[in-house]
Amino acid sequence: MQFTDYLSITLKIIVSLSILNVWLVQFNKPTRWRGGDAKTILEEFKVYGLSKTQYYIIGFLKISLALVLLVSIQFQNLTLLGSLGLALLLLGSIAMHLKIKDPLYKSFPAFLFLVMTVVIAILA
Template identity: 65%
Template sequence: MEIFIKVLQAIVGLSILNVWLVQYNKPTRWRGGDAKTILEEFKVYGLPAWFCYVVGTLKVILALLLLAAIWYPELKLAAASGLALLLAGSISMHFRINDPIIKSFPASLFLAMCLIIIFYG
């Protein structure tokens, strides 16, 4: 189980970093509404641009901590819990604007992985 949890940590951490550091200005099928970038997505949700930067910074920091927790397990609970909270917020934003449920699939999947890390890791 320990290896499985570490694999989940790597998947979640690297995926969050990919979204916020590589894919942030690229259109994906998962963006809220008809947004093409993360900043546009926050606008669709009715959130200010500064909030995008706050959320992005927190997600990147927590993703890095989750990866570091592979070697420093004492970081795991805080990192996974923080990401779970932010991912739940992402899901709620999709529901708020009546997005098709498929658009919240990645956030839901990563939330489930974080919950496994929290409760079984």
């Protein structure tokens, strides 16, 4: 294996586990990164003007694509689906922070993971 293979695997693990952590472990806990004054992900979606249905759809997509990205370590042909799918959702996250005029630091995690997913796609 080459350095780029190790880099890709490392980024896949970081991105996937982080997204799974946010959506499955930390979803009901306040963080400094949440949009507006939201304390939970569901409250954050309300701040953005999104519905509970959109919350469930986006949550399902983020969790599913994070799992696809993890599985792509073994099945390389899934890499673009996982990385570009997550990149699109992360762009949406950044757009929502900008929409409600959050301080820029609140969109930093989404931006950082966007960069990582694009690097994963480029290395694929």
